[in-house]
Amino acid sequence: MNKDGLFYFSKSHEWIGKDSNSNKYRIGISDFAQSELGDVVYVFLPESGKTYRKDEKIGEIESVKSVSEIYSPADIKIISINSNLNDTPELINHDPFGAGYIAEVEPLNPADLNILMDDNSYRIFIVSHHE
Amino acid sequence: MPKFPGIRGFFLDEVPLLRQSSRGVRGVSIPDCGLKKTGLKKDEGAYINKKFIRKDPPNLPEVSEPSVVRHFTRLSSWNMCVDSVFYPLGSCTMKYNPKINEKIAGLENIKNIHPETPSFLIQPLLKIIHDFNCILCELTGLAEFSFAPQAGAAGEFAGLKIIKKYFDMKGKNRKKILVPDSSHGTNPASSVLAGFTPVEIKTGNAGTLAAEALEKYISKDVAGIMITNPNTFGIFEKDIRKISDIMHKNGSFVYMDGANFNAFLGNARVSDMGIDIIQLNLHKTFSTPHGGGGPGSGAIGVVESLKEYLPVPYVKAVIKSGANVKSGVVDNGHIKQDIKGAIKAKGLKSGSGLFYVTAADKKYTIGRMAPFLCSFAVLVRAYAYLLSLGKNNIGSVSEIAVLNANYVKKKLAKILQGSDPFEEGLCMHECVFNDKAIEESGVSTLELAKLLIDYGFHPPTVYFPKNIHGAIMIEPTETESIRTIDSFIKAVEEIKFKVKKSRAVKSPQKTKIGRVNEVLANKKPVFKY
Amino acid sequence: MNNFRYFPASKRDIAKLYRFLGIKDKKELFGKIIGDIPLIDADAFKILPEEMDEEFLNRFFLNVSSGIPAKDKFSVFAGGGIYSHFVPAAIDALISRSEFYTPYTPYQPEVSQGTLFALFEFQSMIAEILGMDVVNASMYDGAESLAEAVLMAMRLSPANRDMPASHKEDIILISGGVNPGCDSVIKTFTGGTGVKIVKIKLNGITGRTDIEDLKQKLASGSARVPAVVVQQPNYFGIIEDLEELERLIKNIAIEPLFIVSSTEPYSFGVINPPGFYGADIFAGEGNSFGNYMNFGGPLLGLFAAKKDYVRQMPGRIAGKTKDGKGRDAYAFILSTREQHIRRGAATSNICTNSSLNAVRAAIYLSLCSKTGFKEIAFLNLKLAHILRDKLLCTGLFEPLYSGDFFNEFSLKIKKNKNGIGAALFIEEMAKRGILAGIAASESAIIISATENNNISEIEKYVLNAKEVLYA
Incomplete structure (x- = not known):
């Protein structure tokens, strides 16, 4: 796991965090989630400019034999999507917290992010739920 | 000691026909049609407006007949099939496809009949459809079948449309169809297509659906349940009658996915289980070949009260008096007599005063499913299968299928210890194992499947049903001998105890090609040459 | 009693199996499994007869066969969605290889390369004939394929990205030129969605889809139009002007999808295919390629679309890839669209399809080759035009429409002193060994001619038509 800055995690394994370079919020799926999925072959991305409620379905990730839904980790507005994923969906496997992010977003209520799990709690959550 | 069939590995390479093209070569003869004498206009433009005319013909391969024959013969040698190997694909009932049935379906006159040929010229064909219907009714205890649905999923769709239409006619809007989470994927997909919302019932680890567990899903919004019996674990739903009662009391219907009908063919009737609608996959239980993905047929049967909802057109018998045909459906008793009479007379006679017509007069019909009457070439094979077996052998089909499956289950349970989720009790036509025991040997379900190929077996169904971890689903059917099954079990045993991980990951090794790169195939899809 | 020939288990084997399971007999076996559901035996069957031995069965069906019109004594001039084309012997020989007709769907690609390779060639050849990007392998028949195309267009319409939506x-x-059978099947399939089906008129003179009527219907009201559907050539045999239709449809603000169907894709050996006119989806019948009429089924549904829409396509698609050693390999791809993965949210419920008929088509088109396909298509065109000319010459018929046609056309039977209309004409002709066509109305019939017909059959048709209508 290779990431800077503060990341927040949802129970459905999405993250939201501030990118240290651009100082903007991004969302993506966790390293644990990508390893469970296996090789990602296609990503159905959310719509740019649209707002989504927390836990609303914003997209899908496909491996060869499965489809997983991506849920919004918070109330957000999509600023731009990571269109690199159209041609190189494997970025999600290689760098889920970096180049494999899903979209750049604006949290509607940044204070609400605190109800999500931080890095440590998420680690514990994984262990307790999936081992 | 049973021996494995094994593979030696003799494969001829082959390139796409398009790459074998030589200009002007072809593999078909162009008939003369007597045109030479008539002094004809030379080009297409003489017949139709030039703007419609295609300048360059489609770029089809330019090859001779022997090239085509060699090409496809080589291709065929890369397939495993029921005729060459044990094919224990669970839920697919890969039984033997009798050769006489192929000969019958291939009879020159039968295969060349246009569906719009007037009834009076094709009485024997209409009679086959009609009589086959009666026999299926006898096998299921239901009132009438329709042969409009072209496959199992189409049958499901037709059945659900019937339920939908029933409630529409009653002015009721029931939205939900209950579907156990272990069901075939077609069940929820068909529900959605028919305009319902499928509600998943969690079946848990018990293997069957308990009537009590069903209660909490019941409401006036429930139109019906789709239940696979025996279910996809190969286990008979013991509570089926209670489940039917609960549904009926709620004014809901019981749809049975008949994909697993081979489990009790000729030994039990679905009418005795309280089933209202069923689809029968003629390409499974009734021995018609699966063709590497179809075509099949998903005949749909219903109870008396739903007969008028069936798809149209259909075949009905009318009473013929003299030269005139009087309208009206003949009662069952009459038809029975006729069929028995005809068969006793060693051959078909259109006599007994019956005339068969295609009709569309179903009062509440859900409409048409297909352009014509039915998949006749599939149906005629299934009919021939039933006539071959006859009433004295038909019960042996499911008896042997169930015995074989239980033999596999009991023997494999000793090798794959702790992997049979339903170790107590009997299965029906198929059995399911999880991957616990093989995982302990460091082999995954996928690797087991691929390793079996190198022993000369087609793999079982794997990773289905989803609620069994790493599921391995084995359906031997009545086609297999104890010797074959023993050899298969021995192969699983070797894999469990002897095979090294290094070999497992590389398997299969003896096939035309190795493990396919499905990630590449899906990430950068190539759809054509 | 001897063993039945399809069961390898001998009586001793069966006894052994019972012993192994610690069960006495069938009654106990089923009793333990199905509980109080009654067990039935041979006595329960009143209709199903005693077993037939193979030779008896053979004779039984030979008898059936001899009771229906023999191929060489019965001339078929009926189309209406299914056409009598010649089937070379090589197809039956190849398809009778067990390796093609006895496997299941190729879920294990390593042992199914033959089928997958053949299906990939099928897709490639059909794509070439239609001028489309992506072809699947396959649908049940043209009608179901077209119904699925309409559902797909509804999913793709901008306001309805997710199914099921309102x-x-x-x-x-x-179009009023779409085969009425297909029409009904579309209604069955879309019945649960609430969508309205509105017919576009045919031009009374040409028999083509009426551009003015379509224009009006596209312009009127605020309703969304996810798709416009036409058939090429249409039900009456008339060649539609797809260019004109394309121009109109592609100029609408919220562009509907342009769905083109066909029940006779053999026409695309002579006329331009739908892909040349911007068709978004093609959905039609492929039975003409190497398959028998089989009294109406099974058939072969063709389905093709532009590449952009592939993720909303129904059905199996074979794709080309590599194996671990870099060798060419084939596998089903984009399976996440399908019911076995996406269940209720799948693009279709289709599972078993018409795979073997698709392989037949692949063999057929390979045999035809580029030149043969075109020449046979041309032959169809010629024969149909000769037949029509000769029938018009009798003075007993008049054209129903003036539009260009391929191998099928429609005529009206003029008033005759016997008052013979279409239905009776067809019946009388059938008695004389000719399937004269399909009744389109009380007086109109749709007639087709293919390379399976010849000049003497055409002459026989004309002669008998005269007798029936003069008599």
């Missing part, structure tokens, strides 16, 4: 506001415009 389609109460949606209108599908379907």
Whole structure:
């Protein structure tokens, strides 16, 4: 796991965090989630400019034999999507917290992010739920 | 000691026909049609407006007949099939496809009949459809079948449309169809297509659906349940009658996915289980070949009260008096007599005063499913299968299928210890194992499947049903001998105890090609040459 | 009693199996499994007869066969969605290889390369004939394929990205030239969605889809139109002007999908295919390629679309890839669209399809080759035109429409002193060994001619038509 800055995690394994370079919020799926999925072959991305409620379905990730839904980790507005994923969906496997992010977003209520799990709690959550 | 069939590995390479093209070569003869004498206009433009005319013909391969024959013969040698190997694909009932049935379906006159040929010229064909219907009714205890649905999923769709239409006619809007989470994927997909919302019932680890567990899903919004019996674990739903009662009391219907009908063919009737609608996959239980993905047929049967909802057109018998045909459906008793009479007379006679017509007069019909009457070439094979077996052998089909499956289950349970989720009790036509025991040997379900190929077996169904971890689903059917099954079990045993991980990951090794790169195939899809 | 020939288990084997399981007999076996559901035996069957031995069965069906019109004594001039084409012997020989007709769907690609390779060639050849990007392998028949195309267009319409959504506001415009059988099947399939089906008139003179009527229907009201559906050539045999239709449809603000169907894709050996006119989806019948009429089924549904829409396509698609050693390999791809993965959210419920008929088509088209396909198509065109000319010459018929046609056309039977209309004409002709066509109305019939017909059959048709209508 290779990431800077503060990341927040949802129970459905999405993250939201501030990118240290651009100082903007991004969302993506966790390293644990990508390893469970296996090789990602296609990503159905959310719509740019649209707002989504927390836990609303914003997209899908496909491996060869499965489809997983991506849920919004918070109330957000999509600023731009990571269109690199159209041609190189494997970025999600290689760098889920970096180049494999899903979209750049604006949290509607940044204070609400605190109800999500931080890095440590998420680690514990994984262990307790999936081992 | 049973021996494995094994593979030696003799494969001829082959390139796409398009790459074998030589200009002007072809593999078909162009008939003369007597045109030479008539002094004809030379080009297409003489017949139709030039703007419609295609300048360059489609770029089809330019090859001779022997090239085509060699090409496809080589291709065929890369397939495993029921005729060459044990094919224990669970839920697919890969039984033997009798050769006489192929000969019958291939009879020159039968295969060349246009569906719009007037009834009076094709009485024997209409009679086959009609009589086959009666026999299926006898096998299921239901009132009438329709042969409009072209496959199992189409049958499901037709059945659900019937339920939908029933409630529409009653002015009721029931939205939900209950579907156990272990069901075939077609069940929820068909529900959605028919305009319902499928509600998943969690079946848990018990293997069957308990009537009590069903209660909490019941409401006036429930139109019906789709239940696979025996279910996809190969286990008979013991509570089926209670489940039917609960549904009926709620004014809901019981749809049975008949994909697993081979489990009790000729030994039990679905009418005795309280089933209202069923689809029968003629390409499974009734021995018609699966063709590497179809075509099949998903005949749909219903109870008396739903007969008028069936798809149209259909075949009905009318009473013929003299030269005139009087309208009206003949009662069952009459038809029975006729069929028995005809068969006793060693051959078909259109006599007994019956005339068969295609009709569309179903009062509440859900409409048409297909352009014509039915998949006749599939149906005629299934009919021939039933006539071959006859009433004295038909019960042996499911008896042997169930015995074989239980033999596999009991023997494999000793090798794959702790992997049979339903170790107590009997299965029906198929059995399911999880991957616990093989995982302990460091082999995954996928690797087991691929390793079996190198022993000369087609793999079982794997990773289905989803609620069994790493599921391995084995359906031997009545086609297999104890010797074959023993050899298969021995192969699983070797894999469990002897095979090294290094070999497992590389398997299969003896096939035309190795493990396919499905990630590449899906990430950068190539759809054509 | 001897063993039945399809069961390898001998009586001793069966006894052994019972012993192994610690069960006495069938009664106990089933009793333990199905509980109080009654067990039935041979006595329960009143209709199913005693077993037939193989030779008896053979004779039984030979008898059936001899009771229906023999191929060489019965001339078929009926189309209407299914056409009598010649089937070379090589197809039956190849398809009778067990390796093609006895496997299941190729879920294990390593042992199914033959089928997958053949299906990939099928897709490639059909794509070439239609001028389309992506072809699947396959649908049940042309009607179901077209119904699925309409559902797909509804999913793709901008306001309805997710199914099931409300389609109460949606209108599908379907040309009056679409085969009425397909029409009904579309209604069955879309019945649960709330979408309205509205017919576009045919031009009374040419028999083509009426451009003015379509224009009006596209312009009127605020309803959304996810798709416009036309058939090429249409039900009456008339060649549609797809260019004109394309121009009109592609100029609408919220562009409907342009769905083109066909029941006779053999026409694309002579006329331009739908892909040349911007068709978004092609959905039609492929039975003409190497398959028998089989009294109406099974058939071969063709389905093709533009590449952009592939993720909303129904059905199996074979794709080309590599194996671990870099060798060419084939596998089903984009399976995440399908019911076995996506269940209720799948693009279709289709599972078993018409795979073997698709392989037949692949073999057929390979045999035809580029030149043969074109020449046979041309032969169809010629024969149909000769037949029509000769029938018009009798003075007993008049054209129903003036539009260009391929191998099928429609005529009206003029008033005759016997008062013979279409239905009776067909019946009388059938008695004389000719399937004269399909009744389109009380007086109109749709007639087709293919390379399976010849000049003497055409002459026989004309002669008998004269006798029937003069008599």
